[in-house]
Amino acid sequence: MANRPELLAPPEIFYDETEARKYTSSSRIVDIQAKLSERALELLALPEDGVPRFLLDIGCGSGLSGETISEYGHHWLGLDISASMLNVAVEREVEGDLLLGDMGQGLGLRPGVIDGAISISAVQWLCNADKTSHEPRLRLKAFFGSLYRCLSRGARAVFQVYPENIKQRELILRQALQAGFGGGLVVDYPHSTKKRKEFLVLTCGSVQTSIQTGKNECDEGCSEDDFSEDEESGMVSMSDRNRPRKRQKPNKKGKTREWILRKKEQSRRKGNDVPADSKYTGRKRKSCF
Amino acid sequence: MRLIVHNMLSCNIRGVANKFPLRIEPKKIIVKEVDFNPDFLKHMIAKIDWKALVDGARSMGYTELPDHAPDTTTLESDESFLRKFHHSLLELHLEEGSLVCSETGRKFPVNKGIPNMLLHEDEV
Numbered sequence: 001m002a003n004r005p006e007l008l009a010p011p012e013i014f015y016d017e018t019e020a021r022k023y024t025s026s027s028r029i030v031d032i033q034a035k036l037s038e039r040a041l042e043l044l045a046l047p048e049d050g051v052p053r054f055l056l057d058i059g060c061g062s063g064l065s066g067e068t069i070s071e072y073g074h075h076w077l078g079l080d081i082s083a084s085m086l087n088v089a090v091e092r093e094v095e096g097d098l099l100l101g102d103m104g105q106g107l108g109l110r111p112g113v114i115d116g117a118i119s120i121s122a123v124q125w126l127c128n129a130d131k132t133s134h135e136p137r138l139r140l141k142a143f144f145g146s147l148y149r150c151l152s153r154g155a156r157a158v159f160q161v162y163p164e165n166i167k168q169r170e171l172i173l174r175q176a177l178q179a180g181f182g183g184g185l186v187v188d189y190p191h192s193t194k195k196r197k198e199f200l201v202l203t204c205g206s207v208q209t210s211i212q213t214g215k216n217e218c219d220e221g222c223s224e225d226d227f228s229e230d231e232e233s234g235m236v237s238m239s240d241r242n243r244p245r246k247r248q249k250p251n252k253k254g255k256t257r258e259w260i261l262r263k264k265e266q267s268r269r270k271g272n273d274v275p276a277d278s279k280y281t282g283r284k285r286k287s288c289f
Numbered sequence: 290m291r292l293i294v295h296n297m298l299s300c301n302i303r304g305v306a307n308k309f310p311l312r313i314e315p316k317k318i319i320v321k322e323v324d325f326n327p328d329f330l331k332h333m334i335a336k337i338d339w340k341a342l343v344d345g346a347r348s349m350g351y352t353e354l355p356d357h358a359p360d361t362t363t364l365e366s367d368e369s370f371l372r373k374f375h376h377s378l379l380e381l382h383l384e385e386g387s388l389v390c391s392e393t394g395r396k397f398p399v400n401k402g403i404p405n406m407l408l409h410e411d412e413v
Binding site: 050051052081083086087090098100105112114142150 | 290291293294296297298299300301308309326328329332333336338379401403404405406407413
């Protein structure tokens with residue numbers, strides 16, 4: 001997106017009737033939302049016993065993600081701040097129940113009633129102060145605190161987010177930890193700017209289950225950043241997405257041939273046109289070059 | 290809004306002690322059929338506040354539910370009970386009306402089946 005919507009207007013104003021219809025009728029968006037919802041449901045790791053569960057869809061909008069939940073056979077409750085988006089959901093006769101509400105005010109749900117929560121492209125809206133009375137940190141606190149309370153033990157919350165920058169991601173993570181969640185960040189296709197997707201997978205309760213590794217085009221290994229609640233300081237280890245993951249310090253004599261070959265391979269993986277490797281690659285040239 | 294959601298919703302206003310349950314003031318109720326799934330019902334029964342469900346159903350005009358929550362044997366064997374539970378929990382929809390906080394009297398309007406739970410600035 002050229003412009004991030006949350007920089008243009010608060011969500012209930014940005015998603016007015018026209019925008020709500022545009023959003024829902026764009027086949028590209030419908031497709032992306034479906035894929036993201038499927039992935040989020042996968043990461044929820046609900047028991048595969050055929051019993052439908054009761055899930056929460058935070059920032060459900062016009063019900064695109066909710067439809068995926070229904071397809072998987074679960075019941076759901078959707079929360080959104082935009083009445084226009086919810087009206088589109090009603091028109092589309094989604095199977096879930098809908099609530100008009102502000103997640104930053106707290107969810108207002110009884111303890112332990114929710115079996116799992118997903119949120120597709122919504123939580124980053126909490127980081128903006130849309131009104132003078134808003135303080136993002138307090139809103140995040142109210143949201144995560146109330147979410148933690150209403151989830152049943154062992155339940156998970158999976159958020160697909162588009163954080164604007166590292167600071168925003170850290171803010172979200174820190175508030176989640178402080179609320180008592182454990183969990184990690186799962187990144188799919190970390191090396192591709194286009195395909196890269198981030199999922200925050202939060203767990204609550206003492207049930208320890210492993211979190212899936214992120215998808216990777218060439219199976220290099222997991223690109224998951226694990227963090228767990230540290231009693232003393234709630235430390236989170238994060239990696240800057242722009243910093244290369246494996247970095248070899250360039251030789252004092254200049255960049256080594258191995259480094260060059262690795263960089264070319266990375267570029268090839270991204271799909272760029274890269275000259276073939278040969279005995280001339282990385283060869284020491286005359287000083288006039 | 291169905292009773293399954295009503296059973297989970299509490300009043301979120303700051304400082305309110307008696308938040309749950311919200312009283313239902315119905316104006317329009319419709320019934321939408323939902324597939325009967327006993328597994329889901331058995332899964333949910335542990336989480337449901339029975340009294341709130343019975344009172345909520347009564348205010349929506351459904352009085353067939355027993356006053357006391359069933360024990361596990363009834364759950365397993367009595368299909369007619371499960372059907373009543375299913376109907377009240379999942380098939381009764383409040384289309385228009387309001388949800389009222391018992392402590393403050395604040396009304397949360399329900400339009401097109403969607404409760405408006407947005408709090409005013411001074412209630413947060």
